[in-house]
Amino acid sequence: MAFIEINNLTFNYPNNINAPALDELSLSVEKGQFIVLFGPSGCGKSTLLRLLKKEIQPHGVLSGDILFNGHTLDEEGSGSREVGFVFQDPENQVVADQVLHELAFGLENQGLPTNEMRNRIAEMVHFMGAEHLLHRKTHELSGGQKQQLNLASVLLMQPSVLLLDEPTAQLDPVSSREFLDMIVRLNEEFGLTVIMAEHRLEEVISVADKIVMMDNGRVQIAGNPKQVVNHI
Numbered sequence: 001m002a003f004i005e006i007n008n009l010t011f012n013y014p015n016n017i018n019a020p021a022l023d024e025l026s027l028s029v030e031k032g033q034f035i036v037l038f039g040p041s042g043c044g045k046s047t048l049l050r051l052l053k054k055e056i057q058p059h060g061v062l063s064g065d066i067l068f069n070g071h072t073l074d075e076e077g078s079g080s081r082e083v084g085f086v087f088q089d090p091e092n093q094v095v096a097d098q099v100l101h102e103l104a105f106g107l108e109n110q111g112l113p114t115n116e117m118r119n120r121i122a123e124m125v126h127f128m129g130a131e132h133l134l135h136r137k138t139h140e141l142s143g144g145q146k147q148q149l150n151l152a153s154v155l156l157m158q159p160s161v162l163l164l165d166e167p168t169a170q171l172d173p174v175s176s177r178e179f180l181d182m183i184v185r186l187n188e189e190f191g192l193t194v195i196m197a198e199h200r201l202e203e204v205i206s207v208a209d210k211i212v213m214m215d216n217g218r219v220q221i222a223g224n225p226k227q228v229v230n231h232i
């Protein structure tokens with residue numbers, strides 16, 4: 001059994017029941033894989049990510065299932081806390097006025113002891129080479145820096161899978177490259193499982209283990225970048 005198994009998933013938004021956003025979609029994800037969901041706007045990438053995150057509730061209109069480590073999303077032990085999510089808009093996810101407070105926010109909510117919190121934040125900031133940004137105001141950061149901050153905040157919660165919805169769509173090419181490099185390092189050095197939606201194939205062709213080409217809520221082809229490119 002794979003780490004994440006998606007079996008024949010069909011999902012309709014309640015206000016849109018004649019056109020399924022996901023249509024009998026199946027996909028398996030092994031631990032440590034870097035998966036890219038690729039396809040045109042409206043093909044269902046965000047819907048799939050939002051279901052994995054439990055942001056939209058699997059009820060009624062949904063058939064098929066999603067299993068995390070063999071457990072359905074409803075069962076205990078598969079809570080959304082295990083899932084980290086970075087959105088497209090860097091602005092959307094920042095809540096605090098200072099970088100340090102932003103990083104501490106989730107850990108404080110978890111009731112982590114101050115010492116451990118400091119250590120974890122220091123380690124993360126060091127890993128990202130962002131020590132110089134720790135005491136900056138969040139509104140002074142560039143889009144790329146904000147997106148790195150969003151990533152760091154999410155990683156501090158130690159998710160078992162990182163979901164990203166076109167995270168570089170609003171970044172300039174340099175920040176975009178830096179952000180992707182960071183994701184690659186997390187995947188390669190720590191074995192973090194990554195599922196990323198992207199509509200620009202050239203951005204991700206060299207980094208993905210598996211590219212899932214979607215259209216109309218379905219998987220068209222899934223395979224390693226070579227297989228997928230040969231098919232296009």
Ligand code: ADP
Nearest residue numbers: 013015016021040041042043044045046047048
């Ligand atoms: P993508 O992320 O690939 O652009 P989406 O998952 O956002 O695709 O959209 C898949 C389909 O679901 C599209 O037809 C879209 O119009 C529809 N959809 C997305 N969000 C909603 C929503 N909140 N309510 C109704 N339909 C939606």
Ligand code: ADP
Nearest residue numbers: 013015016040041042044045046047088165166
């Ligand atoms: P993305 O392509 O990144 O999924 P979209 O631009 O498709 O983003 O959607 C942006 C927002 O609009 C999302 O919150 C989505 O749920 C909502 N949305 C998309 N399509 C529809 C739709 N047909 N009806 C209602 N809401 C929608």
